[in-house]
Amino acid sequence: MTTNQDEMFNRYFEDDKISDIQGDWKFLQSSNPLTDKNLYETGPYMEKLIKNIKNMQVPSEMIPRSEVDGAELEPWVRSPTFLEGERFNAEYDKVNSFIKGNQNKKLLLMELGVGRMTPMFIQQPFWNLTYNLPQASYVNINPKDAITHPKIEDKSLVIHDDINTVFADIAESLTK
Numbered sequence: 001m002t003t004n005q006d007e008m009f010n011r012y013f014e015d016d017k018i019s020d021i022q023g024d025w026k027f028l029q030s031s032n033p034l035t036d037k038n039l040y041e042t043g044p045y046m047e048k049l050i051k052n053i054k055n056m057q058v059p060s061e062m063i064p065r066s067e068v069d070g071a072e073l074e075p076w077v078r079s080p081t082f083l084e085g086e087r088f089n090a091e092y093d094k095v096n097s098f099i100k101g102n103q104n105k106k107l108l109l110m111e112l113g114v115g116r117m118t119p120m121f122i123q124q125p126f127w128n129l130t131y132n133l134p135q136a137s138y139v140n141i142n143p144k145d146a147i148t149h150p151k152i153e154d155k156s157l158v159i160h161d162d163i164n165t166v167f168a169d170i171a172e173s174l175t176k
Contacts, residue, residue: 001095003114003121005077019094021121027076028064033083036068039076078118099129107136112163115145130155141166 001019002009007026009018028045030036045064052062064073076083099107109126123140127149130138140146141159148156159166 001122003078003118005075016094019091021088021091021095022118023075023077023082023088025075025077027087028073029076029081029083030066030069030071031074031081032066032069032071033081033085036066036071037083037085038066038068039083039085039087040064040067040073042075045073099133103133105135107133109136109138111138111140111142113142115142127152 001021003022005020005023005025007024026042027039028042029039049058049062049064052058065071066073074081076087082088107129109130111122111126114122126138130136130152131149136155138148138152138156139159140148140156141161141163143160143162146158146160148158
């Protein structure tokens with residue numbers, strides 16, 4: 001589960017192993033999600049736009065528009081108009097299916113650099129899962145904001161360091 005919207009995880013994992021709960025730049029949505037519940041692939045629109053950029057501007061007739069209501073398309077990323085439709089629900093279903101299928105196993109929930117801006121999407125659900133699942137453990141790696149909830153301190157590891165440094169240290173210790 002990631003709040004990243006940059007497809008970084010798609011470079012290393014299959015789509016069915018990633019849950020983009022805050023959207024993804026690879027999709028556009030209508031700026032009017034009340035009438036248009038569709039997502040549109042960004043790629044084809046960007047190819048056309050890039051070819052038509054002149055003086056850092058795009059002709060207004062090139063602005064992508066909804067096929068349903070003609071409203072301008074915008075990135076499908078968390079915003080006041082974020083479309084919580086079919087794809088959004090599918091992203092949450094991936095997470096819920098994984099947790100349900102593994103709730104009686106050892107489960108390590110790792111929060112990697114999320115920070116305090118959006119604790120309701122990863123941090124708080126991970127805390128709740130760690131508290132409620134007997135074999136769950138929680139790790140938070142963040143140079144500034146690594147914290148845990150007092151009720152799960154005994155099932156938590158908090159690391160105040162850079163993620164790259166932590167993983168480099170782990171990789172080095174594994175080769176010894």
